Amino acid sequence: MAKFTPARGLEEALARMLAPAVHRIAVQVEIEAKRLAPPTKRWVTMGDDKVRPTHVKAQGQEVPENLRFSINSMQWDREHRGLGKFTYMIEPRDRTSRAVANLRNCRCTTHKDPDGIARTINSGQPVVTGKTVTVTVSAQGPMVVEAEVGTVYPGNLVAGGAHFMAGGAAIVAARR
Ligand SMILES: [Zn+2]
Numbered sequence: 001m002a003k004f005t006p007a008r009g010l011e012e013a014l015a016r017m018l019a020p021a022v023h024r025i026a027v028q029v030e031i032e033a034k035r036l037a038p039p040t041k042r043w044v045t046m047g048d049d050k051v052r053p054t055h056v057k058a059q060g061q062e063v064p065e066n067l068r069f070s071i072n073s074m075q076w077d078r079e080h081r082g083l084g085k086f087t088y089m090i091e092p093r094d095r096t097s098r099a100v101a102n103l104r105n106c107r108c109t110t111h112k113d114p115d116g117i118a119r120t121i122n123s124g125q126p127v128v129t130g131k132t133v134t135v136t137v138s139a140q141g142p143m144v145v146e147a148e149v150g151t152v153y154p155g156n157l158v159a160g161g162a163h164f165m166a167g168g169a170a171i172v173a174a175r176r
Helices: 010-036 075-080 144-149 164-175
Strands: 040-044 062-064 069-072 086-089 109-113 121-123 127-129 132-134 137-139 150-153 157-160
Touching: 010 121, 010 127, 010 132, 010 137, 010 164, 040 069, 062 144, 137 144, 137 164, 144 150, 144 164
Parallel strands: none
Antiparallel strands: 040 062, 040 109, 069 086, 121 137, 127 132, 150 157
16 A cells, blocks of 8 residues: 655745745735825915914824825814814815814815825735745735725714725736
């Protein structure tokens, strides 16, 4: 009776052989995820003495494009529009935030950074552990998880996910 026994260390040797190929796949996922990643947007005031305090506080706030700015609510909106501590705006003068006072006469703008999220995406080096090759593609930065999967703000304001990581992986998987 014959019994096949793989040469000692064969599977480990195979894993090491496959590591560069796995790494190449990870780099492709990184490239596609960066291409799909949403821009970030930054709240910009006119910077003069007419800017209301709630927007002075928002100056420079940066969030992924598919999410909302968190702006301190104005007293009138809290009393008459049922808003809480924060007003969640897609952009300045955003009526979907349900604010009124916090929008009136606002002159603020936004500045977009096309690579704001893409810059946070990286692929690591392959790690061979026994018979397994692992390469991690990750996005690390403020609100990248919410940018990927979406979130729900108080008042049931839904922000859809951009799914750039899942989308990047799906594109590369479909090529194989
Ligand atoms: Zn403003």
